[in-house]
Amino acid sequence: MVKDPVCDVEVEGNEYQTYYRGANFCFCSLQCKQVFDKAPEEYADAAVIDDSEMPA
Numbered sequence: 860m861v862k863d864p865v866c867d868v869e870v871e872g873n874e875y876q877t878y879y880r881g882a883n884f885c886f887c888s889l890q891c892k893q894v895f896d897k898a899p900e901e902y903a904d905a906a907v908i909d910d911s912e913m914p915a
Contacts, residue, residue, distance in 0.1 A: 864902040865891040879903055 860869050868887045875886040879899045886892040895902050 861885050863887045863891050865894050 860871060862868065863870050863886050864884055866887060870885045870887050873885050875889055875892040877884050877886075877892060877896060877899075879895075880903065882903070884895060884899075884903070886895065
C-alpha cells in the first residue's frame with residue numbers, strides 16, 4: 860500500500876494518479892491530485908514508488 864504524498868493517507872486503489880519525473884504517484888482523492896499537480900516539486904519526495912508496487 861502507498862501513501863498519498865499530499866495528505867499522507869494510505870491509498871489502496873489507483874483511481875487518482877499522476878506521473879512526475881518518471882515516477883507514479885497515487886492519491887486518495889481528486890482534490891489531493893490537483894494540489895500535487897499544481898506544485899509537484901513540493902510533494903514528489905514523499906511518495907516515489909515504482910509500478911511493481913501499484914495495486915491491481
